[in-house]
Amino acid sequence: MVKRSKESYNTKQREHIIHFLKDAQNRHFTAEEIHYALSNAGSTAVKSPALATVYRTLDKLVKDGCLRKYIGGEGGKACYQYISEDAECAEHYHLKCTNCGILIHLNCDKIGTLVSHIRRKHSFVLDTSRTVLYGLCADCSKNI
Amino acid sequence: MVKRSKESYNTKQREHIIHFLKDAQNRHFTAEEIHYALSNAGSTAVKSPALATVYRTLDKLVKDGCLRKYIGGEGGKACYQYISEDAECAEHYHLKCTNCGILIHLNCDKIGTLVSHIRRKHSFVLDTSRTVLYGLCADCSKNI
């Protein structure tokens, strides 16, 4: 079950937002992307949440530990991502090409090795969801 | 020498900004902090740059590779930091604590291993000087 604050209700809007993010794990979205996706998501019978509601709900979900929030996507927008309830193992880094701007999602257990090495030997706890590795993607490194 | 775009002039304002950041390596500042510092920096004879100029200059310096830009400090403001010209700085990673803001220079050959792994297996060429690993430093991870 999804954790939530003691004093909070389970509204339709809240459920829609959670459902949307849960269906797209290891992807991240800005508040506006979530708002847009829910506005155009078929069933017009269902009320889609206002942008302000999206922000407020995301805030709460972050506080409850259901989502990770990181700032620094395109134009410094905030991005939100569902936190898998699986074991901690799902280390997930982002590679960003400084030339063309493409964002690559990297699932690789070498990363996990590095994270635990840095934690044990250098006493630093990496936050994989906040960290972006910059460099050149395959295409761009060929063409430069 | 400070690198700069082919088509750019060396103005007083530009030099002040570079000088200020260069004098305070391994510290980072928001655009407003830089603006404020230069406005109150003694010699009133010298014209201090407008905030918009600070932003425009910082943008260029980042493009030229003289500065690092972090997004996501307090309140999602952008922070800028001078990139040391020392050779050693190019070969190591930076760890930045998301709680207290301290910047740690990490010399560790595990990093080199990861860089070559990602280059060979994921066709992505990491740029160590631009990449910042976020997380919690030893002190902060204890206290939270």
Next chain:
DNA sequence: TTGCGTGCAAAGGTTTTGCATGGCA
């Protein structure tokens, strides 16, 4: 019924942009 959640609109703060002027090369 109680009080959190919502929608709307307006405010807030950071960063960008337009335009005329100033200054470097």
Next chain:
DNA sequence: TGCCATGCAAAACCTTTGCACGCAA
């Protein structure tokens, strides 16, 4: 002289907040 840089103010942008109403429990 040509052209980029600057200053000022306004705009653009994302995000938060105030208020009245709606809805879950």
